[in-house]
Amino acid sequence: MLLKNSHSATALVVLSLSRCAFVTGAAVQADTSLRQCLTDAVQGDNDKVQFSEEEGFLLSDVRPYNLNLQYSPFAITYPESANEVAEIVACAASKGRKVQARSGGRDFINKCIGGQDGHVIVDLHMFSKVEVDSQTNVASVGPGNLLGDMVRGLHKNSGRFIPHGSSRTVGVGGHFMVGGLGYTSRQHGLSIDTLQEVEVVLANGTIVSATEDEHQDLFWAMRGAGASFGIATEFKVKTKAEPAExxxxxxxxxxxxxxxxxxxxxxxxxxxxxxxxxxxxxxxxxxxxxxxxxxxxxxxxxxxxxxxxxxxxxxxxxxxxxxxxxxxxxxxxxxxxxxxxxxxxxxxxxxxxxxxxxxxxxxxxxxxxxxxxxxxxxxxxxxxxxxxxxxxxxxxxxxxxxxxxxxxxxxxxxxxxxxxxxxxxxxxxxxxxxxxxxxxxxxxxxxxxxxxxxxxxxxxxxxxxxxDNLGRLENIKAVYDPKDVFSTPQGVKPARG
The missing domain is CATH 3.40.462.20 (Vanillyl-alcohol Oxidase; Chain A, domain 3)
Structure with missing residues (x-):
């Protein structure tokens, strides 16, 4: 919802109050059940799941980047493992809630907080691994890293790099999912061109590894439209030696x-x-x-x-x-x-x-x-x-x-x-x-x-x-996320019929 002035804000309050009058007992019960499910998904740690009515939720947890676009998620979760992410997704999907991941939060239309009210948000900042295999030069990178974190992590691991953008507060997860353009792209391509494997949590709560050999269609879709297909919890990328000068x-x-x-x-x-x-x-x-x-x-x-x-x-x-x-x-x-x-x-x-x-x-x-x-x-x-x-x-x-x-x-x-x-x-x-x-x-x-x-x-x-890739994306979406669990207004929608 777009907040333009105090009059529209007042109107939204009135509208919200009128909606409340029609909330059914079944809906309240479903929300209560979902709260418990999400809390259980993060091992009962109340610090790792925050709900919309809690004090400081907007400023401390939602943190909208574009202040013109104010959305209210149902919950913000802070998992530490792929298994916790999978449990969160399964909980939300079972109650008909939409899910979106947030990496760095530098999102021009705030789709990482749902792009609509009522989503369950998976904040990935704890997924901050940066490790390089010295034999293969393949790096394992967590989506919660900001670009600056990844740059420093790869540098410390034998002076490696990949092509990427130039804004240090951009999150790796979101950057990799859309392409990853940057200063070295003319010579070395996009961030997604270095991807060897992506660990993905699917809409049904399962965890898969997508590569050129396994889940090939998913691997293809994750390299350019990933937010519509799953939550990436780890990337494996082929690194290069840093430029000498x-x-x-x-x-x-x-x-x-x-x-x-x-x-x-x-x-x-x-x-x-x-x-x-x-x-x-x-x-x-x-x-x-x-x-x-x-x-x-x-x-x-x-x-x-x-x-x-x-x-x-x-x-x-x-x-x-x-x-x-x-x-x-x-x-x-x-x-x-x-x-x-x-x-x-x-x-x-x-x-x-x-x-x-x-x-x-x-x-x-x-x-x-x-x-x-x-x-x-x-x-x-x-x-x-x-x-x-x-x-x-x-x-x-x-x-x-x-x-x-x-x-x-x-x-x-x-x-x-x-x-x-x-x-x-x-x-x-x-x-x-x-x-x-x-x-x-x-x-x-x-x-x-x-x-x-x-x-x-x-x-x-x-x-x-x-x-021209949209048709194939819609067909893949129908296979991996037919109910559009990973949904935003501008995301890929599943093919029908």
Whole structure:
């Protein structure tokens, strides 16, 4: 439910009271039975299961990331083992309750707390293992790790790494389930491309190991749409040796003139079209009201970086910082630190679009986009647009090889606006229209990344997230979760008939 102002909040209270008058004795009895079942599932430890009426439940346990979207789960559970997760799922399913897992909680539409009222939430923060087999270099990683925890854990285990994102408060569980894009993806692919095995708790409360040889369909679905199919309690990933050296770079353009920033944006788009652009280069471009920042890493030597010629490809910057010969872990600590240490709740709206080579915007399209955002956003709205460069190893995998379909993505754009109070409908609409301008007015030709979910997609969400893979996903869902226990409004639904 979307809380826009005090009047709507009051209306919700009245509605809730009216509902209470019709709660039957059978429903109360079922809830009582479920409470006991969930408590038993965590060995009777009351600290490991919290219910909605308990003091501090919203702030201490629910912790919504997007304050525009306030949902009230039935319970938040804190299991310590796959067996406890299985018992929790079995309890909830037997009483007709929906279930969702929460890893890091950095969820733009709060689907990790259900995306609706009344869900049973499985918080996975205790699943924090990071171990590397020194013989095979396969790591066992718990879904409760944040990306920063995993980076440090793999580094301590003989200097290993996998491709992943750059926000340290993102949880491994959610990140792996949608794909896992990051700075090294152009050279090494997605996080899901390293997966060898996933331990999964199914909707019927059983635990299975999904691999290329066992539960192949489930393994395929978990790599891109996992939250709709089960709860991952452990990942086994094939690690690589850390890059020997990294060149960290930042180019900053500062100006009150949108044309100055626009010229740099156009140069960036021209650069990413170069099919010979070194795959060792990874980065993101951030556009805000008075600045444009291109930052990232080159995973090679300073001499190789110089050959890329960023200085000649881009217009003169206001400030440039280039730090060569960085150890991998130092570079990652710098990148992770820039994202903040905690998931601070905020009022915001978010949109995204996946841009393929044939759909790259023309300079005319970019001009229309820039003109719109600089003349339409209100002064109070804090907005930014991220343009992440991909291609390379990401595109070397077939779109149907995993559930993640966007293998031909060249640029992924994330549009974000935050407000001091509840984000109003007009501000949300401006953000949607800004992305539409970038798409040249043809949104149907563009996909969306499930890791940047937006409620504005409505009934198109599933097609946007999973494209031609959606039909197969729905068929697999009908086998593994026919009652849609692992349910969110934008999740995969089971095929019917």
């Amino acid at each position: 990294v060149v960290e770079f930042t180019y900053v353009w500062e100006s009150d003139d949108p044309a100055v920033l626009g010229n740099a944006l156009k140069a960036y788009y021209e650069m990413v079209q170069d099919q010979k652009l070194s795959l060792k280069l990874g980065g993101t471009l951030r556009l805000s009201k008075t600045s444009l920042v291109f930052s990232g890493g080159f995973f090679g030597s300073e001499a190789e970086f110089d050959q890329v010629g960023l200085g000649s490809r881009l217009p003169p910057a206001s400030n440039t910082t280039i730090i060569p010969n960085h150890p991998w872990i130092t570079f990652m600590e710098d990148i992770l630190a820039s994202g903040g240490a905690t998931n601070n709740p905020a009022y915001f709206a978010i949109e995204d679009t996946v841009i393929t080579r044939p759909l790259l915007p023309t300079n005319q399209t970019l001009d229309a986009f820039l003109d719109y955002i600089y003349t339409t956003f209100t002064d109070s709205a804090q907005w930014s647009f991220l343009f992440d460069i991909y291609g390379g190893a990401v595109s070397e995998v077939r779109p149907d090889a995993t559930a993640f379909p966007h293998r031909d993505a060249l640029v992924c754009v994330t549009a974000y606006v935050s407000t001091a109070d509840a984000t109003d409908a007009q501000t949300e609409k401006v953000l949607e229209q800004a992305v539409l301008k970038l798409q040249g007015g043809d949104s149907d030709s563009f996909g969306s990344y499930a890791g940047v979910a937006s409620l504005s997609l409505g009934e198109k969400a599933q097609v946007k997230y999973w494209g």
